[in-house]
Amino acid sequence: MKYIQWTIMDDDNFDLIVIGGSANGSQAAYIAAKNKLNVAIIEEHDFIGLPEHCSGLFSYSGLNQLNSMPPDDIIFNKNIYGANIVSPNGKIFSVRKSDPHAIVCDRAAFDKFLLNRAKDEGAKVYQPYKAMKAKRSNNMIYLDIRSKKGDTISLSSPLVISGEGIRGSIANQLGLTPPPKNKFVNAAQFYMDDLNEINQEMVEVYQTQKYAPDFFAWIIPMTNTTAKIGLGTSRKSAAKELEMVIKEHEILKNRCKGSDITRVTAGRIPITGPIKKTYADNLMLVGDVAGQTKPTTGGGVVLGGLAGQIAGQIAVQCKLKNRYDSNFLKIYQKKWKKEMYSNLKRMLLVRNYMNNLSDFDVNILFNKLENKGIIQDIENLGHIDNQGVIVKKFMRTLSLYPFYFRTSFKLLKSFF
Known part of the structure; x- marks a missing residue:
């Protein structure tokens, strides 16, 4: 020895x-x-x-709180207003702030x-x-x-x-x-050029247990033709799952048609x-x-x-x-x-709950979220770094109670 x-x-x-x-x-x-x-x-x-183990998407308020705003030459996109969240059946739920909410930068x-x-x-x-x-x-x-x-x-x-x-x-x-x-997900991210129909003001989040069990896939735009496209999964090979979702998912397939992968990053995400x-x-x-x-x-x-x-x-x-x-x-x-x-x-509760929901459950939840008042609550209270506030609001939203009751066993599992 x-x-x-x-x-x-x-x-x-x-x-x-x-x-x-x-x-x-x-x-x-x-x-x-x-x-x-x-x-x-x-x-x-x-x-x-x-x-690189991170998407480089940071809120203005978080960076200002840390007094850590990066210089302009390492920022790809200064104007992220919100997110388009896509259900398993393709329904899009949009949350948009009135002013830019986040930046995308070179994480390294x-x-x-x-x-x-x-x-x-x-x-x-x-x-x-x-x-x-x-x-x-x-x-x-x-x-x-x-x-x-x-x-x-x-x-x-x-x-x-x-x-x-x-x-x-x-x-x-x-x-x-x-x-x-055992409480991590594997992640892969592709830097891609020559993409189609990219809204450079909105992140896209894809909820799909089929391709990204226990997490989600994402598009983080750098310009209107370039983006970081990634996926987290409890399965072993995140890169293979990402290749598959790009080829098979109807929206992502159209976004990526004729595009090029210029860089690949991978890592593990603690949840x-x-x-x-x-x-x-x-x-x-x-x-x-x-x-x-x-x-x-x-x-x-x-x-x-x-x-x-x-x-x-x-x-x-x-x-x-x-x-x-x-x-x-x-x-x-x-x-x-x-x-x-x-x-x-509160965010851990949401993660555990979402992991317990099937794609069928998530499709029903998205239908419930179309309520105009709920969308306004998310736009007013939702925040990249302080998601617990909107979670607390959701738990008290009466119109969602029938869904919670229908998935009550899965909700209870989220606490343990």
């Missing part, structure tokens, strides 16, 4: 180590470094943001923008280095990181913020339990909802590893980024008070839960 020798040098000792240099980790590092903490960021990939470039912002504040980036082993001793975390060439460096800090993603290896080693691995505990002695978890992603859509840049900024603020307080114990760090969980917990739990 090979043992790692933990040797500590002054240059390798930091006030804070952040694992993961993408959006959520960089938000934490930026806040801490801006407040003069000595911060190290560990990023395992050669190029930040690659492989967005991650680079956030990482560079943290670097500009003084954070030191180890790239490409992977966090391998961690141990806790004498109120310190000792972290072994390894480059692709096999070089090993040992770092130390009284505090680690882990934004390591769904793998959760370091979280496990330090006593926290990441999201269960677990938040984990029970996101802090321990000398440790906070942010983003996917904490379950801070929307179970309805898998998006986590805004909510995970907000949690990252909260963690960065707590790191500053830890330094000021010289407190790194779990009794002090529990304030992190209290703060992020206040911001998003009820929202995440």
Whole structure:
């Protein structure tokens, strides 16, 4: 058995180590470094943001809340007004805001923008280095990181913020339990050119258990002829399912006729909802590893980024008070839960409920949603990042009660 020798040098000792240099980790590092903490960021990939795991669809309000609006040169589309949601039988349910609600950007470039912002504040980036082993001793975390060439460096800090993603290896080693691995969907996304009849102001969402069980397919327009077309599924091969739905689904088939695939991305989307505990002695978890992603859509840049900024603020307080114990760090969980917990739990209920519905059930639900008052409620209250508000409204909408009663067993299953 090979043992790692933990040797500590002054240059390798930091006030804070952040694992993961993408959006959520960089938000934490930026806040801490801006407040003069000595911060190290560990990023395992050669190029930040690659492989790409996200659609790059972000709300204006979310980006403004994070003070993280990307520069114009990495934005594909500034004018997303809403979504056309397509039922299994092809009925289209449109929700449109009066003003642009979201942007579509280059996700890899967005991650680079956030990482560079943290670097500009003084954070030191180890790239490409992977966090391998961690141990806790004498109120310190000792972290072994390894480059692709096999070089090993040992770092130390009284505090680690882990934004390591769904793998959760370091979280496990330090006593926290990441999201269960059976609560993910596999996703694939094609960048496509020369598409037909693309409305560049509206995202398209396709609800179909036939092609995308336990999730959905999507079109996210970049221009009126280019888009990101993707699919999430509980089946193993998302790319094959995406190829199939493009060939067979009547609307998607027409959209993609004569088009070209210019890039393929793939990944896993967590739909677990938040984990029970996101802090321990000398440790906070942010983003996917904490379950801070929307179970309805898998998006986590805004909510995970907000949690990252909260963690960065707590790191500053830890330094000021010289407190790194779990009794002090529990304030992190209290703060992020206040911001998003009820929202995440309501979205998890919706995800579980939709996963239990058949395509036949969804077709009936879409007929119910044609009620003009319901559409107005969604347009007035609906929000990409705060979907829990409209969920709460739906649960109190009397006209939907017959549908809830008809699917009551499936609704009850959603709570467990």
